[in-house]
Structure formats: structure tokens, C-alpha cells
Amino acid sequence: MHILQQAGPMTTERRDLEACLRIQIEEMERKLNVLVAQINQSQLELADHMKDNIANLRQLQSQVLDEELIKWKREQQLSGNGVPMQSNLNTIQEWCELLADLIWTSRQQVNNVSRINNKTIPELRQPHLIEMLEDMSKQVTNLLSTLVTSTFVIEKQPPQVMKTNTRFTATVRLLVGGQLNVYMTPPRVSVAIISEQQAQLLLKSETQAGKGKQPVECGDILNNSGVMEYQATSRQLSVSFRNMQLRKIKRAEKKGTESVMDEKLTLLFQSQFNVGGGELVFQVWTLSLPVVVIVHGNQEPHGWATVTWDNAFSPPGRVPFAVPDKVSWGQLAETLRIKFYSATSGGDLSEDNLRFLAEKIFRSSLPMNTIELNAQMVSWTQFCKDALPERNFTFWEWFYMVVKVTRDYLRTLWCDGLIMGFIQKKQAEEMLSKCPPGTFLLRFSDSELGGITIAWTGEGNEVFSLQPFTSRDLMLRSLADRVLDLPQLQHLYPSIAKDAVFSKYYTKPENEMLKNGYVKPVLVTTLPPYMSSMASYAHSPDSHRNTPSAHSSCFSAATPAPTENTFMDSDLFEQMRAFDPESFDEFNLYESMSMK
Incomplete structure (x- = not known):
């Protein structure tokens, strides 16, 4: 228009041309404005769609991470008590990889729209759209950050009862390491052991702005650093620590009745991941399940008490490592049942067994029904702090040793129902006193940790209990063989011939000589001669009445067991005595008296 005005005097033709051009320009501007409006509207609609998409991704991610992955972690914790795992970490990885792909694609879309908007002339840019894009960029980056940090998991936990100067293993894995190409810059993972208080401070600093201080280590771990490796076939990025060793530990100050086995520590795994070729860098860490550090084997039972209680009763989303001081008997009974079942590979506890355990932990008989009993509260102190009446050990120590001896030596007998086990001595005597002589049952000792005793009916319906094995x-000799050794035992309660159920567990005699020309000796369990007159003994309140000791005599495998006193080769006797000085000194004294 300016050019037309400078072209010379205005003529009619020029005025018509100018008018025509004005109309064309106005029409062009109108169309451009319509296009700009359409573009702006399309950008806003696209931004709204991306906003909805990010919201859906957030909901989907919450379902995978806050439900499925947390469920897997809880199952992993309960598996420490023997509960079988149901969730599959490989399946969860597939879901996380799909999430990672969707989130990364959404992030690229947001960035592309932002670039297009930045190329638009400033006058046509929409401030509202700019704010939306900036906000969405932050949201989708936070989603990615949450996904990366949450999927850094401990696939194989370190031992929860850890002994110093003993090697142990652990494996950590990044579930999205393959999808986000984190393996292109192989990350290094370091491990440190920290206290419960340090774990609390670490989580507290995570929820606040900025980063907290590096946690203070409370022990030295050897071989505590490794590089994550990528397996293309399984798409797994992980590192296995196969040779870690805790050299020393610094204990926290104890309060009240606390012991070192009450102290819960944790292993801190830390790393740094580069995503998008270094475009994003994430500092990640994860904590192991609580561990109890012991320095001697006799601390192991109480250490497992702490771990078992924590695994079973820790609430979701707790502050490390808070647990309730009291739980219902129903909860504890299920934990004990699972513990026993897992240790014995299928040897379950019956309702009667659980009621027996309840009476032991509550220190009294319980006439209430099962529903009322299950609602009764049991404290941590009752569980593993207070000694049982007239005993120098706790309920947990007694139960732990029963589980251990059953797992190691009695599993098949228990699973076949040959061990009554959880029954009071008085109740066993009442049951057997109504049975013919030679009827016997097997029960766990109340007085001997990890002991099992044989109770049987003698002449005159006198009931005897053998000193616990x-x-x-x-x-040295299996329980089935010891039952075979004693002719006084004829029928397993109530009236099952012992050979009908125990014979498949008897050790077959070896009639061949050893390669060195010697005959291999065997131990045979016998009762002392005075047992022949035991039937005439009167009942007395003495807790040790009717509890004869079994003597283990040594016979040649190729020679029938004699009825008279038989003596061991001196070298063999010394070997046996070195293994069990107390029992073999008693045996020697008995043999010496017999000679006289």
C-alpha cells in the first residue's frame, strides 16, 4: 500500500487496483488469523491431551510401583520367615520397561511442542501454553526420576543375621536399565552398613529440599564395590556381590534391657545413573531389610527373634525400623506355623500344637475358644525377653531349638506323624498310663533346649521319660535307631507296632569289613539295670522322677549286641569321649561300677 501511494497521481484504475489489493490483504490476514487461532487451539488441545496422558501415566506408574513392586518387596521380606514368593520380578520389570518407554516418549513430545512454540514469533506465543509446557516437562521428568530410583532394587537380600568376618552375598538390579540404555555408561554400586538412626536421617533428608549429608557408616565391609553388568538376553542390568565381609561393627548405646541382638542395622546400596546420553543424571540408593550383626553363634537365636518379629509385623511405609511392641496371638501363631513349615519342608503345626505353644508363651492353660485365643495380645518381651517359668531360657529360644533339631534330625519322622512333639509331660503321662506296657510317644522336652524325649508305659502302668536326646x-545315632535299640518300646501311641512305622528309618547293618581291615563299631542305646525295679517306685513331685538316662554302648557291626557289658576299643573310646566328654565320662563310670 505504501508503494502504491508513492507511485504517482491517483487515477481511477489505480484506485480500483488499490481497493482490490486491500481486499486481498485483509482476506489474507483474516485467513492467517484463522490459521494462527487454529494452531493455538491445536496446541492447547495437544497440551491438554499430553496433560491427560501424563496423569494416566502417573496413575499407571503408581499401580506398578506402589502396589506391585511394594507387594514384591513385602513378599521378599516375608520370605525371610519362610513364606513362599508369589510375585515375579521379571514380570514387574516388563511393566516398568513399558512405563519407561511411555514416559520417555511423552517427555520427547513435550519437548517438541516447546521447541515449536519457541519458534513462533513472540507476539503469537501464548503465555498459558508456555506455563503448561514447563509444568508438564517437570512432571514427566519427575515421573522418570521416580521410576528410575524406585526400580533400583535388591534382588537378593544379604543375610539378615550376619556374623562378623563371615562372607556373604547380595544382588542389586535396575529394572529399567536396559530400556533407558543406562548400561551404555556402566554404573558402579557401593555398599555401606549404617545404623537405624542413620537410615531414618537418610529418608528424612530425601523428603526435604536439597540433599542430606552422607550417612555415617558403623562398620567396615570388604569387597563392597562393583560395576553393574548388562545381560542382553534377559535385559537385566545388575551386580552381584559374592564376596563381601563385615570386618568390624560399631555398636550404638543400649537403653534399658536392650541387647546387641535387638539392634537393627541395614546395608545401603548407592549408585549414579546417566539417562539419555547424560542428559539426565540420577543419584540413587536403596536400603536392605534390617540385619542383626552377631559375633558368636550363641547370639544367633535372639538375632533371629529380632528379624522374625520385624519381617512378620513391620507396618507398610514405616519409619526404619519401627515395629509394634504387641501383636495378636493369631498373627504370631501364623508366623510360627510358617517358620516351622518352611524349616521342616512341609511339617505343619496343628491347632493342638499351636494351642500348646500359646499356653507356653502365656505361661498358663487357656480354656478360651480359638477366636478368643487368637485375639489375645502377645508382647515382644513375652516372645523373647522373659524366661519361661522355672527355666533359664525364653519361649523363642525353646521354639527356635525345637525347629532346628526337627529340621536337622527329625524332619521325616515329624512329617510322617511319628512325633507327637508339642505335649506337656503331665498330659503325656496321663495318656500313657491308660495304655498297655510298652506303649510310647515322642515329645519335645520342656527342660532341655532342642531336646526330644521318649515317654513309655512300664509294668504296673508306671510311666517313664527318657533323658532328652x-x-x-x-x-551319633538317629532317633529311629534308638527306638529300635530299646525292647521296652513296643507300640507307638495309641497302639501302632513300632516296626510297622519306624522300620524304614532304621539304619541297615553293615556286615562288611572296612578297607583297612577293621570292623566298624556301632552305638546301641540301652537302659541301666536298675530300670528292672523302677516299676515299684512310688510317684513323687520330683521333676526328675522316672527319667532314666540312656547309655550308648558300642558294638561291632558284624556281631549281635551282647546282653552283658561290652567294652570299647580304647582308641575309639577316647575319640568318643573327646566329642562328648560329659556323656562318656558318665558311661565310663557306669561300666566301671558294672565291672565291680
Whole structure:
């Protein structure tokens, strides 16, 4: 228009041309404005769709991470008590990889729209759209950050009862490491052991702005660093620590009745991941399940008490490592049942067994029904702090040793129902006193940790209980063979011939000589001679009445067991005595008295 105005005097033709051009320009501007409006509207609609998409991704991610992955972690914790795993980490990885792909694609879409909008002339840019894009960029980046940090998991937990100067293993894995090409810059993972208090501070600093201080380690771990490796076939990015070793530990100050086995520590796994060729860098860490550090084997039972209680009763989303001080008997009974079932590979506890355990932990008989009993509350102190009446050990120590001896030496007998096990001595005597002589049952000792005793009916319906056999005894000769050794035992309660159920567990005699020309000796369990007159003994309140000791005599495998006193080769006797000085000194004294 300016050019037309400078072209010379205005003529009619020029005025018509100018008018025509004005109309064309106005029409062009109108069309351009319509296009700009359409573009702006399309951008807003696209932004709304991306906003909805991000919201859907957030909901989907919450379902995968806050439900499925948390469920897997909870199952992993319960598996420490023997509960079988149901969730599959490989399936969860597939879901996380799909999420990673969707989130990364959404992030690229947001960035592309932002670039297009930035190329638009400033006058046509929409401030509202710019704010939306900036906000969505932050949201989708946060989703990606949450996904990466949450999928850094401990696939194989370290041992929860950890002994110093003993090697242990652990495996950590990044579930989205293959999808996001994190393996292109192989990350290094370091491991440190920290206290419960340090774990609390670490989580607290995570929820606040900025980063907290590096946690203070409370022990030295050897071989505590490794590079994550990528397996293309399984698409797994992980690192296995196969040779870690805790050299020393710094204990926290104890309060009240706390012991070192009450102290819960944790292993901190840390790394740094590069995503998008270094475009994004994530500092990641994860904590192991609580661990209890022991320095001696006799601390192991109480250490497992702490771990078992924590695994079973820790609430979701807890502050490390808070657990309730009291739980219902129903909850604890299920935990004990699973513990026993897992350790014995299928040897379950009956309702009667659980009621027996309830009476033991509550220190009284419980006439209430099952529903009322299950609602009764049991404290941590009752569980593993207070000694049982007239005993120097706790309920947990007693139960732990029963589980251990059953797992190691009695599993098949228990699973076949040959061990009554959980029954009071008085109740066993009442049951057997109504049975013919030679009827017997097997029960766990109330007085001997990890002990199992044989109670049987003698002449005149007198009931006797054999001194309990422990792991040390059963290592030398199996319980089934000891039942075979004693002719006084004829029928398993109520009236099952012992050979009908025990014979498949008897050790077959070896009639061949050893390669060195010697005949291999065997131990045979016998009762002392005075047992012939035991039937005439009157009942007394003495807790040790009717509890004869079994003597293990040593016979040649190729020679029938004699009825008279038989003596061991001196070298063999010294070997046996070195293994169990107390029992074999008692045996020697008995033999010496017999000679006289």
C-alpha cells in the first residue's frame, strides 16, 4: 500500500487496483488469523491431551510401583520367615520397561511442542501454553526420576543375621536399565552398613529440599564395590556381590534391657545413573531389610527373634525400623506355623500344637475358644525377653531349638506323624498310663533346649521319660535307631507296632569289613539295670522322677549286641569321649561300677 501511494497521481484504475489489493490483504490476514487461532487451539488441545496422558501415566506408574513392586518387596521380606514368593520380578520389570518407554516418549513430545512454540514469533506465543509446557516437562521428568530410583532394587537380600568376618552375598538390579540404555555408561554400586538412626536421617533428608549429608557408616565391609553388568538376553542390568565381609561393627548405646541382638542395622546400596546420553543424571540408593550383626553363634537365636518379629509385623511405609511392641496371638501363631513349615519342608503345626505353644508363651492353660485365643495380645518381651517359668531360657529360644533339631534330625519322622512333639509331660503321662506296657510317644522336652524325649508305659502302668536326646546325641545315632535299640518300646501311641512305622528309618547293618581291615563299631542305646525295679517306685513331685538316662554302648557291626557289658576299643573310646566328654565320662563310670 505504501508503494502504491508513492507511485504517482491517483487515477481511477489505480484506485480500483488499490481497493482490490486491500481486499486481498485483509482476506489474507483474516485467513492467517484463522490459521494462527487454529494452531493455538491445536496446541492447547495437544497440551491438554499430553496433560491427560501424563496423569494416566502417573496413575499407571503408581499401580506398578506402589502396589506391585511394594507387594514384591513385602513378599521378599516375608520370605525371610519362610513364606513362599508369589510375585515375579521379571514380570514387574516388563511393566516398568513399558512405563519407561511411555514416559520417555511423552517427555520427547513435550519437548517438541516447546521447541515449536519457541519458534513462533513472540507476539503469537501464548503465555498459558508456555506455563503448561514447563509444568508438564517437570512432571514427566519427575515421573522418570521416580521410576528410575524406585526400580533400583535388591534382588537378593544379604543375610539378615550376619556374623562378623563371615562372607556373604547380595544382588542389586535396575529394572529399567536396559530400556533407558543406562548400561551404555556402566554404573558402579557401593555398599555401606549404617545404623537405624542413620537410615531414618537418610529418608528424612530425601523428603526435604536439597540433599542430606552422607550417612555415617558403623562398620567396615570388604569387597563392597562393583560395576553393574548388562545381560542382553534377559535385559537385566545388575551386580552381584559374592564376596563381601563385615570386618568390624560399631555398636550404638543400649537403653534399658536392650541387647546387641535387638539392634537393627541395614546395608545401603548407592549408585549414579546417566539417562539419555547424560542428559539426565540420577543419584540413587536403596536400603536392605534390617540385619542383626552377631559375633558368636550363641547370639544367633535372639538375632533371629529380632528379624522374625520385624519381617512378620513391620507396618507398610514405616519409619526404619519401627515395629509394634504387641501383636495378636493369631498373627504370631501364623508366623510360627510358617517358620516351622518352611524349616521342616512341609511339617505343619496343628491347632493342638499351636494351642500348646500359646499356653507356653502365656505361661498358663487357656480354656478360651480359638477366636478368643487368637485375639489375645502377645508382647515382644513375652516372645523373647522373659524366661519361661522355672527355666533359664525364653519361649523363642525353646521354639527356635525345637525347629532346628526337627529340621536337622527329625524332619521325616515329624512329617510322617511319628512325633507327637508339642505335649506337656503331665498330659503325656496321663495318656500313657491308660495304655498297655510298652506303649510310647515322642515329645519335645520342656527342660532341655532342642531336646526330644521318649515317654513309655512300664509294668504296673508306671510311666517313664527318657533323658532328652539333643542334636549332639542324634548326630551319633538317629532317633529311629534308638527306638529300635530299646525292647521296652513296643507300640507307638495309641497302639501302632513300632516296626510297622519306624522300620524304614532304621539304619541297615553293615556286615562288611572296612578297607583297612577293621570292623566298624556301632552305638546301641540301652537302659541301666536298675530300670528292672523302677516299676515299684512310688510317684513323687520330683521333676526328675522316672527319667532314666540312656547309655550308648558300642558294638561291632558284624556281631549281635551282647546282653552283658561290652567294652570299647580304647582308641575309639577316647575319640568318643573327646566329642562328648560329659556323656562318656558318665558311661565310663557306669561300666566301671558294672565291672565291680
